[in-house]
Amino acid sequence: MPHAALLPAPVPGLTTDERVRAAYSEGAGIYRIVPAGVALPRGVEELQALVRWAAETRTPLVPRGAGSGMPGGGVGRGVVVDLSPGFHWIAPDWSHRAVWVGASVTAADISDAARPFGLRLAPDPSSGAFATSGGLTATNAAGPRSVRCGSVRAWVDAVEIVEADGTARRVTRGAGRWERFVVSPDQRRLVDARFPKTRKNSSGYALDRYAESGDELDLLIGAEGTLALVTAVRWRLEPIPPDVAGASLGFGSLDALAQAVPFLIALNPSAVELLDRTFLELVRGDGLDLPGGIEGLLLVEFERDTRAAARGVVGDAVRGLKTSTVHVATAVDRGGLERLWSVRKLASPALARLPPSRRSLQVVEDGCVPLERLAEYIAGVRAAAERCGVPVALFGHAGDGHVHVNALPDTTVPGWQEALAGLFAAVTELLVKLEGTPSGEHGDGRLRAGLLERFYGADVVALFRDVKRAYDPRAILNPGVILPSPEWAPLSDLKVGAAAAPIPDDIGARLREIERTAGWATPKLELARSSSP
Ligand SMILES: Cc1cc2nc3c(=O)[nH]c(=O)nc-3n(C[C@H](O)[C@H](O)[C@H](O)COP(=O)(O)OP(=O)(O)OC[C@H]3O[C@@H](n4cnc5c(N)ncnc54)[C@H](O)[C@@H]3O)c2cc1C
Missing domain, CATH: 3.30.70.2190 (Alpha-Beta Plaits)
Structure with missing residues (x-):
């Protein structure tokens, strides 16, 4: 991958400014990785130019919306492509209970526009105020109402994408199988046998759904920016119950x-x-x-x-x-x-009150198990936390067997990183034993990429690699996400601790404030500007 200093600058919207790169070094979740550059394309054509340049120079691209994703899919060492400002348009089709939006449009924007017409976006992620349509689709996000309405997958009718060679196209539900990746009957049997039987799953590529529906859309939803960049989404809406x-x-x-x-x-x-x-x-x-x-x-x-x-x-x-x-x-x-x-x-106020030494770190924050294993899972996570000496706070979507875990280690106590690694290992073990998935709605990101063989087995992960190769043969789209990089080290590059990558103090403080207040809608360029001359 080119070092920042070697990046050519002729692509519109691409910068290697040090402060801008620092402002994009963190998202929600545990990582701080300073990217080689940052691009803010203003529309499809600029994005296509950027992707063609990346394909020629083999520069990794890290697609990004608001940066509120937990497992580190929106941070990386390549060029971060911020899609949150440049794709902000809404084209309603209320009579068909649907709306086309650009990738930057948040769930709250959609619900605000639809409410006067008695409609809403059925999945209601708690991050709706800032999570973008691109990010929601890329993670197959969900929310409290998913117990009835399912994850985002069920509500996306179509997407517009830019592919790894710069081609722009539309993918619509019902348009059929993608000729570049066909699942054979044997592979389908393998997928049926190996995929978790949980009510929600945002881990791996959704080969189970793709095999069943034959819809390419099902491969793209939940692909975490590793197969294509999403520039627009057509959402299906539901009437608001009285x-x-x-x-x-x-x-x-x-x-x-x-x-x-x-x-x-x-x-x-x-x-x-x-x-x-x-x-x-x-x-x-x-x-x-x-x-x-x-x-x-x-x-x-x-x-x-x-x-x-x-x-x-x-x-x-x-x-x-x-x-x-x-x-x-x-x-x-x-x-x-x-x-x-x-x-x-x-x-949120309770977490904000914690002393600066106690950090909420999301390392096992998204496990989901078959409903009948819920009590076993909660008890097992509590016991693992106790054993490892890491306090935890558990909450989540019981109706889907889906539990969020806030790990709250004291980062001034020697050995806290080993304790966190112990919790990561123990909860992973537990999820495998209970036939769960490591991600119900947040995705794998960089954090969980190396775990997939344990959950799916080597043969299914080989199919995941085939999917990736079919879309992105040069591996320029979010490498290291879903499929691990050879040097996968899930608990390195932390934003906390002495080894955290150095960034300007004022930007570090603003990023911490965004995390504490869930201020992910803040344009990250503002952080870079704040104390510039
Ligand atoms: C306080 C808080 C509450 C949350 N609550 C929920 C919740 O209720 N339900 C839930 O599911 N999640 C929740 N999340 C997680 C997060 O908000 C979701 O994962 C959301 O979908 C991420 O959207 P984003 O725009 O921030 O995407 P980012 O974090 O920027 O990106 C997430 C992933 O999507 C990819 N991506 C982003 N945009 C695009 C694009 N246009 N094209 C291709 N790939 C793209 C990125 O590469 C990355 O892999 C919460 C997070 C926080 C901080």
Whole structure:
């Protein structure tokens, strides 16, 4: 890969300015990697010119939206291609409940535009205020409502892409198989046997979906910028249900909580969220009004066509779980539900209050297991954290068997990196044993790339390599993401600790502030400018 100083500058929108490169050295997640250059293409033609230049010079490109992705897919040593400012357009087709948007448009932008027409984007990622359509599609993102509506995959009708040779084209659902990668019947059997049977999966290339649908779109969704750059997305929208009600249910044991989940799912909820004891301990002292002895809380939401139906189903849920809950609170309208669910929002202030030495590091933040293994998984993560001496806070999407883990090591204690590595290894082991996936919605990025053989086996990973070669024979698109680079070292290049790459102090402080406040919508060029003469 060319060193920054060797990069030619004639490509529009490409800079090797040191401060700009520093501003793009971090995203959410654990890494700091200073790129060789940064490009901000203003539209498809500039992007095509950049990609053609990268193909000729074999320069790796790191596609990037808001940089809020957790496993390091948006940082790297090549040229970071920031697609968040240059593709900002919306072309509604409300009568067909659909909208074409440029890759820069966020989930919140879409919902804001669609709301007056009674429509919304069904997946509601918590990062919707900043996550771009390109990033959401590239990670096959999801959110609390995914228990009913699935991941982003189900709501993307078409994409426009720029390929690794600079060709621009549109890929539409239903257009059929991609002639450059055909799955044989034997390969399909292999894929069926080896893919995890979880309700969500954002790990690897979605060969299971591709084999089933025969739609090229299914290969591109969740490809994390390794197969093509997404410049536009056609989203399918859903009508906003008229009424909503819900409940907060506390359980005295993990088994009781896990047994309640299938019961609740049978009632067709729109969300079944988990706040584990470890999470409640973190936010205790923030006016949390809960009895003691709660091992976990389920927050349940039901959307219905009428008020009576919404209230009725909450009553059914509460009655059905009467003997297993130790705490129940209900809400009969949207305002009440927001108050009930506000406990989820206590995490950010609690994390912000932690001393500077305690960092929230996402290394096992996205594991997802078959529903019947949920209690085993939560108990196993807690035990591994205890053994390794790394405090954790667990929360997530119980209805999908999907658990987020905030690892909170004290980075002034000698050996914290080994302890974190121990947690990474132990939770990976546990996920393999429980037949889960290392990523329910965030993707593999650089962090998990080297784990895929353990989850899928060497033969499926060989198929992943074939997919990559078919799209990107020169391996210029996000190398090291999904498929590991030969020097894969998941816990190196950390943004924390003495070995972190040096960047200007003011930029480091601004990046830390963005992380603390989830200010990922901040244009990163602003960081580079702030103390320039
Ligand atoms: C506070 C917080 C809450 C979050 N909540 C959720 C949640 O509820 N659900 C969820 O799924 N995730 C969540 N995330 C993770 C993150 O927001 C999602 O992964 C999101 O989809 C990333 O979008 P982005 O625009 O920031 O993409 P980036 O982080 O910039 O990129 C993510 C990946 O997509 C690739 N990529 C980005 N844009 C393009 C493009 N145009 N073409 C090709 N490849 C591209 C990148 O190369 C990278 O591999 C959360 C993150 C944070 C910080």
